[in-house]
Amino acid sequence: MEQHAVSIAPKTASEEAAAPLLRTAALTKSYDGHVVVDGVDLAIARGEIFGLIGPNGAGKSTLIKMLTTLLPATGGNAWIAGRDLSRSSKEVRALIGYVPQLLSADGALTGRENLLLSARLYLIPPRERASRIAEALAMTGLAGVADRPAQHYSGGMLRRLEIAQSTLHRPVLLIMDEPTVGLDPVARTAIWDHVRDLRTRYGTAILITTHVMEEAETLCDRIGILHRGRLERVGSPAALKAQLGPDATLDDVFAQVAGSDIDQGGDYGNVRQARFNASAHG
Numbered sequence: 001m002e003q004h005a006v007s008i009a010p011k012t013a014s015e016e017a018a019a020p021l022l023r024t025a026a027l028t029k030s031y032d033g034h035v036v037v038d039g040v041d042l043a044i045a046r047g048e049i050f051g052l053i054g055p056n057g058a059g060k061s062t063l064i065k066m067l068t069t070l071l072p073a074t075g076g077n078a079w080i081a082g083r084d085l086s087r088s089s090k091e092v093r094a095l096i097g098y099v100p101q102l103l104s105a106d107g108a109l110t111g112r113e114n115l116l117l118s119a120r121l122y123l124i125p126p127r128e129r130a131s132r133i134a135e136a137l138a139m140t141g142l143a144g145v146a147d148r149p150a151q152h153y154s155g156g157m158l159r160r161l162e163i164a165q166s167t168l169h170r171p172v173l174l175i176m177d178e179p180t181v182g183l184d185p186v187a188r189t190a191i192w193d194h195v196r197d198l199r200t201r202y203g204t205a206i207l208i209t210t211h212v213m214e215e216a217e218t219l220c221d222r223i224g225i226l227h228r229g230r231l232e233r234v235g236s237p238a239a240l241k242a243q244l245g246p247d248a249t250l251d252d253v254f255a256q257v258a259g260s261d262i263d264q265g266g267d268y269g270n271v272r273q274a275r276f277n278a279s280a281h282g
């Protein structure tokens with residue numbers, strides 16, 4: 001695991017600025033000898049919007065949990081802004097934002113109180129908290145409902161609140177696990193706009209997982225297709241389609257990589273999330 005650290009990790013500030021923001025080398029996760037993330041080599045640039053797609057069980061959430069330092073790798077290395085995740089997890093956590101698949105906002109608290117909690121968690125100085133929170137509320141279009149309990153928010157409003165919570169500390173990388181699952185097209189588009197806005201304003205790089213090809217194609221600069229733990233394709237949506245043929249769609253590319261796993265995987269993840277959202281928000 002240590003052998004890559006010397007040769008790949010940037011050593012100076014200028015090297016760090018020129019290097020990919022996120023980099024993995026042969027990143028691997030096994031459970032009892034069963035490999036679920038298999039030697040992933042990935043690089044994401046500063047300010048890039050990168051989409052990770054793959055059938056159910058491909059290893060997307062596991063890869064993401066390793067990148068957020070919540071799960072230790074069993075092989076390989078990963079760096080964010082030059083910090084080795086296995087050695088500097090505390091530093092890395094201060095540099096990233098994470099929106100998990102399941103609800104993370106506290107429904108009993110108002111939007112503003114949820115944001116205040118995050119401001120404390122991310123050690124934002126007390127004198128800056130009110131202005132940061134006001135800016136986040138304005139940016140997410142939640143200023144008018146800031147003092148309502150989050151349990152009365154729609155699914156789309158909750159997602160925007162969670163993104164605001166996880167970006168209050170201006171992370172260099174925002175990682176989101178299926179951020180738009182269960183949302184209607186209008187709410188989904190609002191999330192896309194917000195993600196683009198974050199990139200434009202703060203240069204935030206975004207890593208999302210999605211099952212929605214339209215989302216991958218419309219929102220992401222580049223896409224990685226994960227299949228049975230292996231990163232089988234990486235490229236812009238246009239480049240991936242062109243590799244297959246002049247009339248190919250992203251669905252065709254996905255089907256070529258994932259093959260029969262698409263049908264085997266089922267839709268449990270989406271159904272579970274959509275049902276969870278529906279029951280949580282009445």
Ligand SMILES: Nc1ncnc2c1ncn2[C@@H]1O[C@H](COP(=O)(O)OP(=O)(O)OP(=O)(O)O)[C@@H](O)[C@H]1O
Pocket residue numbers: 031036054055056057058059060061062063269
């Ligand atoms: N704690 C664990 N112990 C054993 N196996 C696990 C564990 N967590 C995940 N797995 C297995 O790892 C594989 C990858 O799961 P993962 O949740 O990362 O896939 P995914 O691509 O995110 O799927 P989905 O699209 O359904 O969310 C699956 O076969 C899963 O059963």
